[in-house]
Amino acid sequence: MGVRTWIESWPVYRQATGGDRLGRGAAARSGATEELRPRTADADRVVKSVCPYCAVGCGQNVYVKDERVIQIEGNPDSPISRGRLCPKGSASLQLTTGSAREEKVLYRRPYGADWEELDLGTAMSMVAERVARTRDETWEEEVDGRRVARTLGIAGLGGATLDNEENYLIKKLFTALGVVQVENQARVCHSSTVAGLGTSFGRGGSTTFLQDLQNSDCIVIEGSNFAEAHPVGFQWVMEAKARGAVVIHVDPRFSRTSALADLHVPLRAGTDIAFLGAIVNHVLTGEKYFRDYLLEFTNAATIVSEEFRDTEDLDGLFSGFDAEGRCYDTSSWMYDGASVAAAAGDRANFDRVRGTGRPEQQGSGGAVMSSVPREDRTLTDPRCVFQILRRHYSRYTPELVEEVCGVSREVFARVCDHLTRNSGRDRTSAFCYAVGWTQHTVGSQYIRTASILQLLLGNIGRPGGGIMALRGHASIQGSSDIPTLFDLLPGYLPMPHAAHEGSLQEYIRTNGASYKGFWTNMEAYTVSLLKAWWGDHATEENGYRFGHLPHLTGSHSTYDTVMAQIRGECRGYFLMGENPAVGSANSRAQRMGMANLEWLVVRDFSLIESATWWKDGPEIESGELRTEDIATEVFFFPAACHTEKEGTFTNTNRTVQWRDRAVLPKGDQRSDLWFVHRLGTMLRALLADSGLDRDLPLLELTWDYPTDEHGDPDAAAVLAEINGRGPDGAPLGSYTELRADGSTSCGCWIYCGVYADGVNQAARRKPGSEQDWVAAEWAWSWPANRRLLYNRASADAEGRPWSERKALVWWDAERGEWTGHDVPDFELHKAPDYRPPEGARGVEALSGTDAFIMQADGRAWLYAPTGLHDGPLPTHYEPQETPFENPLYGRQRNPTRLLYPHEYNRYHPQAGTPGAEVYPYLVTTYRLTEHFTAGGMSRWTPYLAELQPAFFCEVGPELAAERGLENGGWATLVTARAAIEARVLVTDRMAPLRVQGRVVHTIGLPYHWGPNGYTTGDAANELMSIALEPNTHIQEVKALTADIVPGRRPRGADREELVRSHRERAGITERTGTEV
Amino acid sequence: MVVRSARGHGDPGESGTGQGYGDEQRERVGFFTDTSVCIGCKACEVACKEWNSVPEDGLDFTAMSFDNSVGLGADTWRHVAFVEQRRPLGHQDAGVGRPAPVDLGMPSTELPGAYTGVEEREEFRWLMASDVCKHCTSAACLDVCPTGSLFRTEFGTVVVQQDICNGCGYCVSACPYGVIDRREDDGRAWKCTMCYDRIGDGMEPACAKACPTDSIQFGNLDELRERAARRLEDLHGAGVSSARLYGEDPGDGVGGNAAFFLLLDEPEVYGMPPDPVVTTRDLPSMWAHAGLAAAALLVGSAAAFAGRRR
Amino acid sequence: MSTSDVTREGVRGQRPGRDAVTGSARVVGEGQRRRHGGRRGGPTRVPDAEFRSYYGRPVLNQVVWEASDIGGYLFLGGLAGASSVLAAGAELTGRDAMARPLKYTALAAISGSVVALVHDLGRPERFLNMLRVVKPTSPMSVGTWILTAYGPLAGVAAVTAATGWFPRIGRAATLGAAAVGPLVATYTAPLVCDTAVPSWHEGYRYMPFLFAASASAAAGGAGLVASPLGQSGPARRAAVGGALVETAVSTAMEHRMGLAGEPYRLGTAGVFVRAAKALTLAGAAGAVLGRRSRAVSALSGAALLAGSACTRLGVFHAGKQSAADPKYTVVPQRRRMAERAAEPAAEQEARAEAAGRTAGRAGSGGAGGGAAGA
């Protein structure tokens, strides 16, 4: 540098000579400032991706430079997120490129004290060998004389964080191996949604999509903490609010959602059916229902069998209860004159089928009905659904709400008023819920109650209306649709049951023998699936290899699997993106199950609690288990993250969004697609010459996916298989093209169309700003790219919009087709006045007003004559653990709930019985914006961890005073299962309620913590019991009881002693809490 | 007492002129942070940290509602405050603090447990507000910086040049809002740059871009001020009478902020000063006093020699 | 009524979500809110404290300077500047035995002062960046340039004094240092006052005098310590005068700066301020009473030096204490606003007009919603 330039670069010189005399602007600029550019400006490419955390599915732009991700931020083109990201999405750069991710395969040999490194290839062959051996040792060809062709020795868990393609391959491979215990988060998260919405409307997905909430006149958020758990989706609530909508939040806690709501209604956790039921009663008695809608689209007029008896008649039981089996024979619930398909109604079989998760097949159709039911369109017949409904809810009064929920009559009246004034012909209201509703022993029925209410008000299928089921993980919807679930095959086809589904014919007869609706085509869907899996080996003669499917005999939900592990029956376990030691109810039972395994495979980013419990779990700390005594062999495989693989997530809108791959993973990190594909390939090689029949399903499996130079299978090829192919091998355009003659193949019929015209429709990215709010050209939604389900119901019987203010889809008589803003959820050319000819069946039998095309009668179900195990109508039962007695019936709790009494899983005494007072407080669990689920993706992420740096409990000042809890101090919580400690947050946001003349305090627990990671703490799920909902086996973690005392918990063996002494005081035995 | 204009020694004023940029001068940009639509998600905090590689700064559970980052500093350039109050928010019904209604007949207080304790609580609201550097029109930090590390950009924003800062710490004490701070292990002063690098390339600042509810609005300052005025009217019209703007007034003690706010309570409730004045406004007087004192020292000392010689 | 229309043509009445108003649905009517009148603020309600704050957290970020560094820097700067003045006076009046040690003192002090300053930097190696700009708005920048001028002068003065070389240059340097010295002693007052720290800023009218006087007391004290009785008269007078003025200004400042004066009486600051006064007055008394004794004079001088150092540390800590408590930031500002609000309406209007803004700013003291307000 010359002296001259040197002087000129001296700011003092510039000060003297430029316009910046005081040296506070241009003159002071430095060298670095002159060069400043955003790092994104130098990116080599910008890759389109989707946030890996929650089911909002926000679009992300991933900036790559020198094959490294240098920035991740919102993609403004996404019509769902519009470029915005919540703290988690914003932290995904740190999640994916931070130092918390493992890069090496780790191995813990049996009884080993620590991890050892292992070469990836060796580890893979060891795992393959273990799978083959365990399968061999535990193979069951028959059970009770019926062919099952399966193993219960191996289980898999996880899928909601994975891509659809990965779930597909997992389910495909494991099924071919005869492994039925395949489960994922959907079980513990939203399984009851599938049953609840499915039986009501015919599909288990959210009826609407986030962006349409902007068109609501009133939004009731109940059972969801929308603003915290789906922050970016919440912008659409704000949009509605800006347009004048009323926003009501009904929640035990005042949360960040409540802060933005017009009205927050605190209610006692576990009492929503009483609350909603009373609104139903209010609507019925006040004649606030939308009569025309009701008559056209619901089963209000349908006559129910005279054998049916209601809970009002039987003190809390419906007709058909079998006290010994604790389940219902549901045949008396049927419509008059109609009957359900044989097997499901077969008295000898009902208790066997029970537990196999059948209600989940309602996820896209599935209820079966043999003939046309009778109707009374005057709605006066005492046996018509409408009148039954009236009687059923007549005791659900504002007074009852006050007594059960702790909500004052005046506040209740205001909710009713807002809701009814904003529903009807001209106005629509939406309900938004999530796991505040699903995770109860009556979870499905919570959702049913909302469904009934929304139908009465005419809010389904219409813009601004609907029930927004806010799903959880990035692809939990996808992992339900393409299920890694024990009871389902792709597209909500049920896993066959050994009792009555031994052959394809039987299977179709049992499940698809309805007289109308699209579900009658299930044979085509099933055969196409079998063709996708077994290709040319599947022929008409061999029943399309239906026999290659393993069969169920009972429940194999994740909790059943845990009990099986504890019993030693299940020996090998794959955890592929799930952390049950923290996320599942009763952490101790989860760990004790794993401690009893022969081998465990964990695939994750970091060393989560489910991978290290043998080394540093609470039982090691307490001395109950010793590392050197634990035989479990543990393999840890580092997983590739969302930017390192391509594939699709299905978000809460049912929208399937494709992510491009940005970079390659490092070290031993591999995608789950790679893992499953490689495992399958190795096993096929291993068993190629076995000559055993049971290996045929594996050997005949279609498994020849093209792989790239890194050995990764082509996810697009998997998606194309899911989409399906026609006789010519060309991709199909729609599920209506599927055939039962073996000429078509399709891996998941409801996803048929995602690869229409050979184009990856999920990768469509026309910016939202260039489309209307439906944004039909952004990615692809199932079914058939419809964004708002049942949208035929947005038009009246003649096909005209119910109101010009709420037009979505209508009949264009001139063109002879349905038209509008969304893809019509109806046959395009079926006129509104179409009436099926006599004797018509199937799709043809759907009339021009049968808006619910998946339903067996074309109607939405106020009353569910079949499909659910615990009742055709929702009834208020108390949670398994509750401080209160049920004022409605002698029957306290859901009589069909599933209990697992075990020394690790003791229940509290029933309310009102001695000992119950030992656990006097109500506890609920929930999420924080800053953390994610069991914490694997947030506790290790410093930017998130620091925002909520400790496990805490929220208590109101009244409870704090009562128990001497100090803000910022420590508290110990005790249940019959465990004692944990938490920091104390005293807040007015927790309000005591007056219930049945008594004060009840609620303790709030965010459940994100566990002992590993950057921020650590006790896991809330240590406290939980395993008490399940009967339809879908979801655990009750939203309402329970506990004791709380100030101070930290005891260490070592004293911890268990504290739990034991409480148990003793409460007089808890093996039978406690198990009353019917 | 009459407020003197905070400007006076060549501050940028509304147009941001007078900083020697000539043709490079750009329109002045800023933030309107409307706290009435904030959902307290802290995306702004995280997005800022990700973009600027701001270090994570420790796990301290504060028990201050949901705020564990406490305040702005070297490692927190956006900070979301959480305030729980027993006051109402417009016509909102918070449920948790509302006394039992009188009109429907109160349950008799003799009933055991009839009294929950909430009766005592009256109203409730939960305020959340994302704070940031104000990019003052008269920025004390910038005025006092002895190295020229802090400077005013062509956008009228105030930025630390990390290649210059020598960590003298003067700016820290000068900022009337407690924004800028020195980073322990690094020794330099850090604060929000209003994403100088991004806006120079036509991008939106990271925090504003992430914000799910548009609580943080970025743009031309004059437009933001107009929008804010309308917004204030709307809120008042809707009965949210506690809404007020903070920092938008060019006549205030710092000449107005490029980052201004709509608050629902007094600024000090959120940890902001109610009526900050740029300290350098008094600097001329300080120099005058110092000069006088220097003279006095000289004269006094001379006087000491004026006495008898011994 | 809501504008949530979806017509056959599409969505109508859209508004951005940021326009949402919580409570606009008027879920609670004015009449429905129980009117408490007397009950609001009744016994169960936490009464509004005198001022409100965010969990008691400070508004300001704490001063990052170290007490030893910056307290020392203030003290040594003052000592150096005033020493140069006294040295020049001594030299001009032929008191070589006083001039010489004071020149050394000045050089030593200023070196120490600069070392302290540099040591306090987060990036000491970048000290020279101070010379990038000349910023009249920054007392530290101005001070740097003053030091840049002063340091070599003080150095030359001392070195020539020690070596006896270049006496003319030495004389010139001595006089130059004396000319700049008072600025060296006082610029540090604007330096601390030109901050948002209440107990510093509010004292800006006094601080320069305090620092000047304190410097004089210190330099006088140094003179007493270092020079023989026969020559130390002016030093004694400067010391005593400085000490008396220092004590008087310090007391006045504490009491006239309002609430911000309080920290000077509390905590560590209070201890230093009281010690400073005691040492300074004792030193002054000793200087007067012990003027016949070399030892007493030296002791007094030391007391004065210590007193001056304590004054600076007192100021330093008072500042930190005032920054740590939001009260000192908020209450005076509130008071100022209240005074402004009490101005005659016409004047206010004129002001508002001038500012081009009338409604809704926080400064206008809008009270909290339906509630009782501030």
Ligand SMILES: Nc1nc2c(c(=O)[nH]1)N[C@H]1C(S)=C(S)[C@@H](COP(=O)(O)OP(=O)(O)OC[C@H]3O[C@@H](n4cnc5c(=O)[nH]c(N)nc54)[C@H](O)[C@@H]3O)O[C@H]1N2
């Ligand atoms: N930030 C963040 N976002 C997430 C997740 C996360 O972990 N963190 N997880 C994702 C996943 S997997 C899911 S499933 C969703 C879940 O989303 P949400 O269901 O919204 O999450 P939760 O906080 O578990 O529960 C919601 C609310 O239910 C309330 N509640 C509890 N019991 C009852 C009850 O009996 N009745 C009523 N009405 N309310 C009750 C709780 O107080 C809580 O406010 O969020 C997804 N998004």
Ligand SMILES: Nc1nc2c(c(=O)[nH]1)N[C@H]1C(S)=C(S)[C@@H](COP(=O)(O)OP(=O)(O)OC[C@H]3O[C@@H](n4cnc5c(=O)[nH]c(N)nc54)[C@H](O)[C@@H]3O)O[C@H]1N2
């Ligand atoms: N008490 C209580 N318990 C609950 C709930 C509650 O509300 N209260 N909610 C329940 C609900 S809704 C849910 S969904 C569950 C969630 O519980 P979990 O699913 O057990 O929790 P996550 O932390 O999400 O675990 C997912 C793991 O997958 C990893 N992962 C992410 N992406 C990938 C990938 O691509 N490949 C692989 N191999 N791994 C990946 C993550 O790092 C993380 O460790 O918790 C349930 N448990």
Ligand code: SF4
């Ligand atoms: S976590 Fe959910 S809301 Fe947040 S950015 Fe990701 S997808 Fe969007």
Ligand code: SF4
């Ligand atoms: S807020 Fe503080 S740091 Fe920001 S510009 Fe103003 S004075 Fe500087």
Ligand code: SF4
């Ligand atoms: S610390 Fe850095 S930015 Fe702050 S005043 Fe000193 S040099 Fe300037």
Ligand code: SF4
């Ligand atoms: S503008 Fe940029 S630097 Fe400033 S707070 Fe926002 S993200 Fe951080």
Ligand code: SF4
């Ligand atoms: S990102 Fe927006 S909504 Fe979230 S905390 Fe920041 S300002 Fe509030």
Ligand SMILES: [Mo]
């Ligand atoms: Mo979930």
